[in-house]
Amino acid sequence: MLTFTIRRLLFAIPTLLFIALVIFLLLELAPGDPMANVPLTVPPEIKEQMRQALGLGEPVHIRFWKWIVQFFWVEPLNVFDYLFDTNFADGRLRIISWQNRAPVFITIAERIPQTLWVVGTAYLVAIAIAIPVGIYSAYRQYSAFDQVGTFVTMIGFSVPPFFSGVLVIIIFAVQLRWFPSIYDTRLVVDSWESFGMQVRQMFLPVMVLALQITSQLSRFMRASMLDNLNQDYVRTARAKGLREKTVVLVHVLRNSMIPVVTVIALGVPAIFGGAIITEQVFKVNGIGQLLITAIQANDLPMVQTLTFIFAVLIVLFNLIADVLYGILDPRIRYD
């Protein structure tokens, strides 16, 4: 297993370099001008100087190489400096956002907590609901519970967050005034009261996202349980005189969780990716919103860096899913 993991990590390096190149070239091909927002009164030669100052005068391969060096060497050095109070990174140019001229990673670090709080909580809530619901729906297939579950799931599947988000804002924020409709990033959680505020402002976006994720996961869990409930080994377990609880929650669940855990692991990068639409609807200034505004402003270093981070996370969690698969299913051996 360890050899497998190391080999996969080594294979990930060329994969990621290739992904970085593809992202870079795609952004290069994309239309749009970073100077487009500069007022028309600025003379063209000044604009040209500004473009040169951003490094846009250099050929493509030089700019790609510089970004690679900044991402893999300068930024880690900065992290090291920050952690151990050294100054190895002094004088080296970091990846700078074209929008606000601040290092990209500092902006990302500012945005990550909101996204992790809202989207991460939604993911955990979804898992906590979906797994028991999926188990019970499968065990009592076609029961009233299962039928209601199927109906709610279909709604969760088919109603997009930009609709359900606005709907819950109108009902719970505008009409009933139970929850705020806007996420306030400045809120500092330092007391029970402010914690309550935080929970309240998170509630609506978390519920909207959780509905969607729960729908997908519970269907998946149900299908996986159904696959296993009719297996011969379940009959064997019953013939041994085991309690129904043991049969379902030990024998069947352990087998059913194998594909579900993989799906959960593969879904984790999406948490960091944020929920672009939900974050927009509830004004959560997380990663998703950052990406959208960066795209609109032609902030290529920001878009390139964010997209590449997502790629790294996806590759990483694919590896984690594979390793988990090997741990959960004894039939799979990577050595």
Add this chain to the structure above:
Amino acid sequence: MPDGDTRNVLEVRGLRTVFETRRGEVHAVNSVSFEVKPGELLGVVGESGSGKSVTMMSLVGLLPSPPAEVREGKVLLDGEDLLQVTPARLRDIRGSDVGFIFQDPMTSLNPVFTVGFQIMEPVRRHMGLNKKQARARAIELLELVGIPGAAGRLSDYPHQFSGGMRQRVMIAIALACDPKVLIADEPTTALDVTIQAQILEIIEDLRSKLGMAIVWITHDLGVIAGIADRVAVMYGGQIVEHAEVFPLFNDPRHPYTRALLKTIPTVSGKRAAKLQVIEGQPPMLGAAPTACAFRDRCPLAFERCHAENPQRETVGPGHDVACFHPLAHTAKEGAA
């Protein structure tokens, strides 16, 4: 062979099991009665869909309900009616007093748990042993069924065993708590012939060692001839003929039994004869039978067979047949 006067360890009377499907009811088991004495091996034969497995699973509530429903009957295990006891009591009986072996050893073991865990489960559940004692018992059981290096194999997973070895593990699980009755549902069908012979030998050996009653379901008449004391032939969810093994093979009285015996291919002689078949399909009964289930495939059927369901009647010592004109010893056709 056990003494004639020993009491029955398992006695089934008038068992009736119905499946309620969307397209109506299916009467899978219709008034089945049989009994087994300690140490005795009862063979149950019949083609696929004749209700053999469903009958045995009905005994201890192993059929999913719904759709299955046991409508009538008595299942007396040492005098206790298993159809009347609570589900909890039934669970206590399953795996301890009644052991089960299933057909396909490749799928009957849980792939994600070790063999040791799966053997220890019933032992710990029913005998209340602690982990260490259960482990010792598991090793003992694996040695009993002839798995070499038993102690070392406890931590192996089912996929690390061959088919025959897995069936031995299944037998070890079934025997874990010294059952009074072992129900073997086509235990050798999925195995190749040499492994089949080994498994048969193990079962025979264990039967004499442990003295439990065995109900052996199969459609392989050759296997039954070799190991059974008595044989029950099932057709359309009913026992149509029941006799000791020698009379049954020597003097089959029911047209179905006779036809079934003819289907055994012979390889001796100058040239093997053409395979015999029984024309037609076994019936799916939508209602409790009011006529003989075999009438449509029976060469001897007459009006009464279409109007009335024959009941089992004694035709010799320990030999009974459900037919209006049981075939005589040599005659092709008996009197109605």
